[in-house]
Amino acid sequence: MKISARNVLSGKVVEVIAGAVTSHVRIDVGGTIITAAITNEAVEDLALKAGDEACAIIKSSDVMVGK
Amino acid sequence: MKISARNVLSGKVVEVIAGAVTSHVRIDVGGTIITAAITNEAVEDLALKAGDEACAIIKSSDVMVGK
Amino acid sequence: MKISARNVLSGKVVEVIAGAVTSHVRIDVGGTIITAAITNEAVEDLALKAGDEACAIIKSSDVMVGK
Amino acid sequence: MKISARNVLSGKVVEVIAGAVTSHVRIDVGGTIITAAITNEAVEDLALKAGDEACAIIKSSDVMVGK
């Protein structure tokens, strides 16, 4: 499935930190660590664990710029 | 100013593509290109241009994971 | 590719309305019309047109409730 | 009150799953289940419970398309 989000960044899961409701998934994208906050249900659904190949998916309208 | 967003990714602007209302700003973060869609007003306000040092700022709750 | 968003709603594209920068894509999901605003670039990239099978993808944290 | 979001989808609450901080509210919109993640405070404020008539409200810019 192709997706309309402009940022589909391939990388590797380095860590999954489970919380009460949401988990923080840290993905290494070419040396840059990107953190996603997703539901625990989603972590289970995708069977996410450290070492997995995974994409960080971000709509361009959700990226701000700082200078 | 420090910001609560968990992803503040330093990089370099490689391209600013102006549209009718919004501009696409492509930022090279350690070899990964991240695209932001921001208002033309913001581009002017930050005087953004190719070659600038800039950060891509993304809340962790705006990052999805695909596997 | 499976995705962490909790709402992946299968349907059929009924209309693609191109704008200067973004397009409105109307998707019929089981009789309910859901409107997406995506970049013209994404419409081209996915070669979206009326009649296509497509999914409306929405993070649960982006859904508000009104009563 | 009318709202600027393009997707105001009328339906019926089928389930409210309370978490530590946020609740998942599943709304049946014409046979399609849409899941919202809202604060427990909002669930209380709207006195949401299964069987209620309610709307799933989603900005068009928060809907992605997958094909």
Next chain:
Amino acid sequence: MKISARNVLSGKVVEVIAGAVTSHVRIDVGGTIITAAITNEAVEDLALKAGDEACAIIKSSDVMVGK
């Protein structure tokens, strides 16, 4: 209709700036100007104009903090 978003801020429209696709609506909320970017279709749908009583509606998860 009550809404789950935690920030429903009553104010007065001071300006509607129409763009090619989206309009910027500036709302004076107790002396603070808040800018919304909504579709031109929504401006028409709500018949928004300067002087109108209106609310700026923002989910708490869409508010970042800077210090």
Next chain:
Amino acid sequence: MKISARNVLSGKVVEVIAGAVTSHVRIDVGGTIITAAITNEAVEDLALKAGDEACAIIKSSDVMVGK
């Protein structure tokens, strides 16, 4: 650091309500209380507490209008 978000609203933190995973930070902006939901990690990182000068930062595309 200047940021592309159109709403950077200076105010004072009136309350930080810690939850299991996220905290609610209430900021008084010229008499208007704006609530942010951010991660507990971000609260620690910014050492946020009642009385602090802080900004509520909101992208214009994340502000809806109700009338």
